[in-house]
Amino acid sequence: MVEANFHSSDAEAILRIPLSRRYVHDMVFWLHTKDGDYSVKLGYHIARLLAKQDADLGESSREVMGSSIWAKLWKLKAKESRYHVLWECGLAQDIWAGSSRRLQKGVPGLDDMVQLVEYMQNRLTDEELEYFWVQCWFIWNQCNAIVHGGAIQEPGRLNQRAKDFLDEFRAAQLRLSVSAVFSDTSSSGFGAVIRNNLGEVMAAMSAKGPSVVDSEEAEVLACRRVLEFAVDTEFEELMIEGDNSTVIRCLSSIRAFRSRLGNVYADIHVLAAGSRCKSFSCVKREANLAAHSLARYARSIDGDMFWMEETPPPAIEAVYLDSVSLNE
Template sequence: MVHGDVGELMVADLINSNLHIWRNEEVMAYFHKEEADAICQIPLSRRDVNDDIIWLHNSKRLFTVKSAYHVVRKLLIDGNWVGTSGGCAERKLWTAIWKLKLPNKIKFFGWRACNDILSTAMNLTRRKIIKESNCLLCMRELESTVHALWDCVAVQDIWTGSIRKLQKWSVHGQADMKQLMEALLERLTLDEWDLFWAQAWFIWNQRNCVVHGGKLKELSSLTKRAKEFADEFKQAQDHLAVQNRQQVSGDVWQPPSTAEYKLNFDAVIFSGLDRFGFGAIVRNEKGQVMATISASGPRVNTSDEAELLACCRAIEFAIDVGFSRLIIKGDNSNVIQAISSPLQNFSLFGNVVNDIRYLLCGLRWVRVGCIRRGANKVAHVLAQYARNTLDEDMYWMEDSLPPALEALYHDCLSL
């Protein structure tokens, strides 16, 4: 929405073609504040490029039926066409299932059970696959999902001996699994919720064994097996997490070969300041500092946007000070993938991606790669330091870096 007489105003009239920046005062004069702020955040290319039409509702900025479906669904929910208190309860249920600390096969089993698409006797009868819909374990009731996993007399002893909070909770006769799960979510802790689904999965496997001609095992033993299974999975996940932390902590900066220089960059968003900071450093094969910058930029919405702008500024800086053979390293995999990809980038920051690719083509030799934060500490400290100098860009040429001496020392220890 605009206010004022725009007449024959063109988008180009709102851009300073010499500095390649928005004319903020003109934009603010013609648009309401929220729209003007959004416009001024659109990055402009430093080259003369053609305009592109992009789709805002997915990360690749390309229209897909899937993304359009999500847009329509969100509009319906926001407009109260769908989504009641029951809808909120369902979202809570799905979140709890997908966050189970159990293997994905059990999460998928839980999703199928709550959607009533397990191959119970009732479902198979409805599809005319079998004729009898009675439960094969108790032979008394129709086998629905909630009966097979909860109400059946053959499995009630398992639940009363499994989770302490269920031992005196004899509520049965729920309409479906969703209703039962909503009640359990209010009653069980997270660990008990995990154990419930591990137990349900073992019960269903035992039921399938009987249906396909196997013998009925001692059901009480399933309680112990489910507990051991859940505990073993959590221990394995904790072990993997420790290994990953050890691997990350061991990452160190690696020097380039004699003929090249290494450029590290990083960005940090300063919450509450409507700014972001970035840092970049160029070093030789001995780890000696060749050139460094610590500066700030305008407000951005995501870390990917900040990292892209930091990457562009870092490469421009390295070229300006005379480096043409560079190994460029950053710790944001999305950014590194975007600038390394041969495909056209239609994202909101596609102009920045294309500018970076253009700068890379002007180098005599270049290699781009992603590293972990442990090998990018100096650039990160420089990005953080920009908080102290929001109105001034700081440069160091072949000099020690007072803001990052400790990080530099740590990197030198690995040489």
């Protein structure tokens, strides 16, 4: 059907779109953005580009109708109360003043919570970012308590509560590390290791995957496969780690991605919710060697391999090196 109705190159691209494991409705996504969402701003620029092409680039200096209006629209800014509550108000400033030095330093003029989060993601380590979110949660709860007649807690106490909460959370964590490898050949490789808070291997997997287009597709398919493995082995409340920042950032988002990989991301969110996964975080490749070793190993085997409560032989040295890196 596809090959009969589309040009061969288009048909090949369509048939390479990964399918969902669930029943999902067909959807339309915007080709010119990575997440598949239509952007008015980008649509405007694409329209200008097409207009220039139609004019054979002969009138590039002519102002496009309405461009001054669009320029004003881009400059409009809406106030967002969450930013004020979590960062600008006096209570929030007193609490952040008692936190880590990297959170105490001045932040350049920002307009809303989205810009603040993006700034923090680019500036903080994963551990500091976790503390930032926990502290935001405590600040928000404190503000709600005040609105409903509760007492104001001393900022130092809230800082200590955030630290204690995060320490308890990390101590109880099972870490699921995932990695993928691919090349121009007809297959990819997936690897995963589940470890407890002591670094002991609880389960591991090495599985061969399909041919993929790029590293993002390889990694997101690997995430889905290893989460299915975690569900089958009845592991819950996992902290999922990977070394592909693009995939981890998309998985950490609550947005629905209307792209060629959108259904796979949705599958992962469903699996993560069902197994009560706690977080997605990006780690350096040096701290993800075991999963990466198993991903490479997968390309040399015919079927999937699994290990339960034992260190997988293909990754013995890598498991040790991961433990050293995580404890530094």
